[in-house]
Amino acid sequence: MTLLRLPARLLGGLMLPLLLGLTAFVVFGPLINLAMWAFTEQWFFPNRFPSQWGFAFWERVFRPRAGAWEALYHSVTVALAAVALSLALAIPAAYALARLALPLRSLIMLVFLLPQAFPNLPIFVNIAAMFYGLGLNGTLFGVVLVHSLPGLVYAVWIATAAFSAVDRSLEEAARNLGAGPLRTFLGVTLPQALPGLIAASIFVFLDSIDEFTGTYFVGTPDITTLPILMFNASMGGNYQIAAITALILLVPSVGFMLIIERFLKADVLARIGR
Amino acid sequence: MAALELENVSIRIGQARILNDVSLQVPAGSFTCLLGPSGCGKTTLLRSVAGFAPLSAGDIRIGDRSIAGLPPERRETAMVFQSYALWPHMNVGENLAYPLKLRGVSRGERERRVAAMLERLDLAHCAKRPIGALSGGQRQRIALGRALIIDPPILLLDEPLSNLDAAIRRTLRTELRDLQRRLGITTLMVTHDQEEALSLADRIVLMRDGRIIQVADPETLYTAPADLDTARFLGVDNLVPEGGATLAFRSTQAHAGPRALHAGLRRQGRVIDSTYAGGAWRIRLAVAELELTAMGEASLAAGTPAWISVPDHALMRFDAHRDAA
Numbered sequence: 275m276t277l278l279r280l281p282a283r284l285l286g287g288l289m290l291p292l293l294l295g296l297t298a299f300v301v302f303g304p305l306i307n308l309a310m311w312a313f314t315e316q317w318f319f320p321n322r323f324p325s326q327w328g329f330a331f332w333e334r335v336f337r338p339r340a341g342a343w344e345a346l347y348h349s350v351t352v353a354l355a356a357v358a359l360s361l362a363l364a365i366p367a368a369y370a371l372a373r374l375a376l377p378l379r380s381l382i383m384l385v386f387l388l389p390q391a392f393p394n395l396p397i398f399v400n401i402a403a404m405f406y407g408l409g410l411n412g413t414l415f416g417v418v419l420v421h422s423l424p425g426l427v428y429a430v431w432i433a434t435a436a437f438s439a440v441d442r443s444l445e446e447a448a449r450n451l452g453a454g455p456l457r458t459f460l461g462v463t464l465p466q467a468l469p470g471l472i473a474a475s476i477f478v479f480l481d482s483i484d485e486f487t488g489t490y491f492v493g494t495p496d497i498t499t500l501p502i503l504m505f506n507a508s509m510g511g512n513y514q515i516a517a518i519t520a521l522i523l524l525v526p527s528v529g530f531m532l533i534i535e536r537f538l539k540a541d542v543l544a545r546i547g548r
Numbered sequence: 549m550a551a552l553e554l555e556n557v558s559i560r561i562g563q564a565r566i567l568n569d570v571s572l573q574v575p576a577g578s579f580t581c582l583l584g585p586s587g588c589g590k591t592t593l594l595r596s597v598a599g600f601a602p603l604s605a606g607d608i609r610i611g612d613r614s615i616a617g618l619p620p621e622r623r624e625t626a627m628v629f630q631s632y633a634l635w636p637h638m639n640v641g642e643n644l645a646y647p648l649k650l651r652g653v654s655r656g657e658r659e660r661r662v663a664a665m666l667e668r669l670d671l672a673h674c675a676k677r678p679i680g681a682l683s684g685g686q687r688q689r690i691a692l693g694r695a696l697i698i699d700p701p702i703l704l705l706d707e708p709l710s711n712l713d714a715a716i717r718r719t720l721r722t723e724l725r726d727l728q729r730r731l732g733i734t735t736l737m738v739t740h741d742q743e744e745a746l747s748l749a750d751r752i753v754l755m756r757d758g759r760i761i762q763v764a765d766p767e768t769l770y771t772a773p774a775d776l777d778t779a780r781f782l783g784v785d786n787l788v789p790e791g792g793a794t795l796a797f798r799s800t801q802a803h804a805g806p807r808a809l810h811a812g813l814r815r816q817g818r819v820i821d822s823t824y825a826g827g828a829w830r831i832r833l834a835v836a837e838l839e840l841t842a843m844g845e846a847s848l849a850a851g852t853p854a855w856i857s858v859p860d861h862a863l864m865r866f867d868a869h870r871d872a873a
Contacts, residue, residue: 447633449620451647451698461646465637472792 276363301462304324310518331514335522342348348414349499350526353482355418357475358424360434363386364474369463372440383431390427394487402491412496422490432477436470437463472534479530483523551734552597557606559592562873566592568758570606574702574751577732579725584755585781590738593755594704595821596737598627610701621752630707632691634679640690641666641675647698665693676767685716692724696731703728705737709744721748742782746770751772776866779861786840788813794866801862802842804831804854812860815840819854822847 311317316326337340371379389397401420402411410416440463448458464471486501487500494502507515550573561565567589574580574627582590595601597608599620608616615623626637634643644662653661666672669689674682682690690709695703708724709717725748739745745752746766754762754809756767762774773779777789779796788795788800795813808814824830829844833856 311607441631441633442634443629443631446598446600446620447627447629447635447694449600450623450625450627451694452621453648454621457650462635522566527604 281380284325301303306522308517312514312521314514314517331512332518335515335518341503342500342519345498345500345503345524346526348417349483349523352414352417352421352499353479353526353530354496355414356425356482357478358419359418359422360429360478361471361475363422363426364429364433365464365471368430369437369459371430371434372437379434383434386427388432390424394424396490398488401488405492411492412494414497415481417489417493417497417499420492421482421485422478423488424481424485428477428481429474432470432474433467436467436474440466476534480504483527495534550574551578551611551668552736553609554593555607555609557593557596557608558604559589559596560604563759566601567596569683570758572691572753572760572763574734574736576734578750579728579735579748580736580751581749581755582736582738582753582755583742583745584740589758589840590740590755590756591706594627594706594738595735597623598625598704599623600725624698624700625702625704626695626698627704628688628691628695628708629725630710631688632711634691634694635688636679638676638679640671640677640679640682643679643690644694647694651698658681661697667833669693684712685720688712689723692727696733698725703733703735705735707738707740710739710741716740717744724748738800738809754781756781771861772864779864779866786842788815788840792867796864796866797828797858798863799841800843802840802858803843804829804833804844804848804856804857805846806848806852808855809857811857812863813856814857815856816853817856819850819852821847821850841855854856 310324312331313327313329314324315328315330318323350516371382374382398420401423405411405416410419443464444462445458448462449455453461484501485499485545486505489497489499489502490505493499497507500519504516504523507513508521554570554572557567557570558565570589573592579611582593584590589689592601596603599615599618603616606616610624615625615703626662635646638646638782641662644665645658648658648661662675663672666675669692671693674686674690679687688711692708705724709720710756712720721744737745737748739748746767747770749766752762752764752766752769752831753760754764754774756777761778763767764772769778770782773782773784776794776796784796785800786797786798786799787823799815803809803811804819808816815833815835817833817840819839820832820834820839822829822831822844824847825843828845829847831844831848831854833842833854835856840856842858844854848854
């Protein structure tokens with residue numbers, strides 16, 4: 275019996291590492307290639323690895339006139355502003371939605387998702403046309419608005435879930451013991467929903483840092499963010515510069531998550547799923 | 549004088565009538581229980597006093613001040629919720645201090661009163677603990693303390709003991725009663741547990757289908773229920789039609805045995821079965837077309853003839869005839 279089971283168990287034992295390895299390759303393969311490009315000085319076609327390594331392109335990227343610093347600054351500013359704007363709009367909307375009767379809530383949330391269902395290129399083209407009339411093209415504010423559009427959808431969905439999970443009797447207890455509606459919201463509801471709101475802001479931030487299409491139509495050539503810089507570099511055949519930009523793009527994302535993690539204790543983050 | 553008064557209170561939600569023309573006076577310092585089956589409107593009645601269930605008609609007064617139009621935070625009624633509703637992002641001390649903070653009590657005074665309350669609840673060592681670290685009984689006591697810390701004129705309790713296991717429930721029941729007596733605070737409590745209502749309350753308000761059926765002290769309610777449905781809700785499990793009326797009694801007050809006793813009601817029948825009920829036997833008898841239950845000192849074999857005897861004081865007579873089924 276045990277002898278017969280052995281091959282099956284061996285196979286089962288091998289399956290997991292094999293699957294893990296495959297997943298790791300799919301996830302990290304392109305990243306390794308990208309990391310190699312970032313430190314390449316010469317890499318011609320048939321070679322599997324670069325023929326010359328070095329930091330020459332890093333210096334080029336960070337030269338004051340190259341625009342990498344400005345792009346980084348734009349990316350981070352726009353992302354933070356998009357987080358602020360999306361949450362400022364999403365918090366009251368989500369609270370109202372969370373307190374609505376269920377069938378109506380589902381319907382409104384679905385309608386809210388609709389713009390995301392369209393291919394976003396025509397949407398951004400139309401937004402660009404509208405913004406042109408309003409004089410918002412090429413302004414940071416215009417780019418923030420464009421980034422807040424998908425951000426708002428994430429924020430409303432996640433925040434609605436967060437507010438719905440807040441036990442109604444916690445609010446009633448506060449009202450009963452003397453807190454007005456606003457005081458109750460700030461003192462009880464908001465702290466209870468905080469993990470969800472933090473999750474929403476992480477989503478909005480990461481989405482904004484990555485955003486390309488909207489920025490391309492509304493921002494360029496006046497506003498250059500890191501993805502735009504990367505696109506320009508790739509189109510010009512500067513794979514090194516594109517790769518380095520991509521690595522820089524990691525910095526604000528990881529930084530934002532680290533800050534959030536610092537501010538929140540693990541037990542608060544663990545409640546996001548609940 | 550009535551500390552709390554409800555006058556012709558009606559609450560309708562859509563077509564449903566949750567409360568129907570309810571009038572009630574709660575005497576100052578009394579412990580009043582709202583008792584009834586689930587869905588009878590007792591919780592809605594309590595929530596309407598706290599301001600969480602808007603009235604369709606009627607008025608609610610504390611003393612001579614109408615509170616029906618006030619938002620919950622201005623009613624000064626302190627409520628203990630069934631789920632306790634302690635705020636999980638605050639520790640025990642912060643939970644107790646929050647109502648004081650809302651009233652603008654200074655920090656030093658807050659700390660003093662929280663410490664005094666924790667002392668009174670015998671939970672002084674728990675001040676810094678998170679809510680999640682407390683047992684059910686401790687949560688219940690903290691919820692009670694949080695309500696009492698503002699010295700409210702009215703204390704509202706929504707099934708405060710129903711989430712606890714039997715042993716803790718008994719202890720807390722005694723504690724709750726002692727505390728209420730000592731503070732002399734007017735208390736209105738919702739419960740579906742008749743034993744709880746009978747042992748805690750000075751007055752029981754029995755409700756059914758959004759109406760008040762009977763208001764009485766526990767003993768009167770238990771021995772003289774207003775109607776047959778109330779009697780059945782209070783554990784009256786034997787009904788004997790007699791003429792146009794129905795005689796009703798509890799099996800615990802009836803005797804079953806081979807001989808009849810000197811009693812107000814005597815019937816002969818055959819034993820269906822006997823089950824041991826701790827200290828005595830519960831014996832089911834087929835009496836004509838009826839099935840009656842009574843207690844006996846000894847087990848009786850199925851099929852043997854036996855007598856059921858009910859003393860006069862245990863018999864209740866209801867005029868409207870209804871089937872036992």
